[in-house]
Amino acid sequence: MEKICIIKKYAAQVQEFYLKAKRMPSYAEMLRIFGVRSKNAVFKRIEKLVTAGFLQKDATGRLVPARVQQPVRLLGLIKAGFPSPAEEETVDLLSLDEYLISNPQATFLLKVAGDSMFDAGIHPGDLVLIQKNLAPKSGDIVVACVDNEWTLKYFEKKQGRVCLRAANKKYPVIEPQQELVIAGVVIANVRKYK
Numbered sequence: 001m002e003k004i005c006i007i008k009k010y011a012a013q014v015q016e017f018y019l020k021a022k023r024m025p026s027y028a029e030m031l032r033i034f035g036v037r038s039k040n041a042v043f044k045r046i047e048k049l050v051t052a053g054f055l056q057k058d059a060t061g062r063l064v065p066a067r068v069q070q071p072v073r074l075l076g077l078i079k080a081g082f083p084s085p086a087e088e089e090t091v092d093l094l095s096l097d098e099y100l101i102s103n104p105q106a107t108f109l110l111k112v113a114g115d116s117m118f119d120a121g122i123h124p125g126d127l128v129l130i131q132k133n134l135a136p137k138s139g140d141i142v143v144a145c146v147d148n149e150w151t152l153k154y155f156e157k158k159q160g161r162v163c164l165r166a167a168n169k170k171y172p173v174i175e176p177q178q179e180l181v182i183a184g185v186v187i188a189n190v191r192k193y194k
Contacts, residue, residue, distance in 0.1 A: 010034060010045050011054035015065060024063050058105060066097075066104065100188045106133040108184070110143065110152075117141065117152055120167035126191045128152065130184035141186040147178050155182070 013033045017025045025033055030042040046063065049055040056066045101107050112126045120141060122128065128143075136142050136155040143152055144164055153164035153174065164174040 007048050007052050007054070011049055011052070014049065014055065018065055024065070056104070064104070100129055103131060103133065106184075107131050107187070109190075112152065116166040116168050116171045118168045120154070122152070122167070122186075122189050123191065126189055128186045129188040129190065131187045132184040134185040134187075136182050136185050143183040143186070145179070145181040145183065146174055146176050147180075150183075152186070155185075 014025065014030070017029065017033060027039050027042050030046070031037065031039070034042060034045055036042060036045075046055065050057065050063075053066050055063050058064050097104075108130050109127050110130060112122055112124055112128060115124060122141070128141075130143050134140075138155060138157050140155045141152065142155045142164070143150065144155070145151075146164060151164065151174070153166055156163050156165055162176065162180060164176075166172075
């Protein structure tokens with residue numbers, strides 16, 4: 001139990017640095033963060049953090065956080081219908097990274113500009129979370145390059161033909177004339193209200 005607490009302490013220290021600096025600390029910076037004198041001691045701590053799932057290595061072998069967000073208390077369900085008596089009870093802890101991202105290496109964010117997906121609930125300024133390694137199915141919202149122009153649209157495939165459809169009647173259906181490259185499938189939409 002004590003070892004787990006120490007590993008979590010190391011993870012919190014690295015995460016705090018990452019959130020402030022917007023990058024992972026160097027080995028030299030980790031000497032100071034962990035309060036050790038040798039890079040070998042830093043290496044051993046990093047291996048423990050990777051094994052415990054707090055850090056991971058990307059395709060190039062560089063360290064990246066497995067989670068960026070601290071877990072938040074999940075208090076239960078809220079009815080979106082008729083009001084009911086409120087009871088606050090912590091059900092679990094939930095990290096938004098864990099909830100939204102199953103494959104960090106294949107996932108990226110894009111900020112939405114334009115209103116072509118408005119009726120799908122995707123508004124200008126929203127962030128969409130995209131996963132690259134998913135095969136699109138009809139009805140999925142995708143990020144696509146159509147004839148050298150990038151767009152966010154519904155993917156539709158009928159009788160072997162592919163088209164991209166907006167979620168706003170102002171926009172026409174797009175049928176690729178030369179090339180269609182699907183960069184990924186939208187797996188989540190994030191909107192900040194305040």
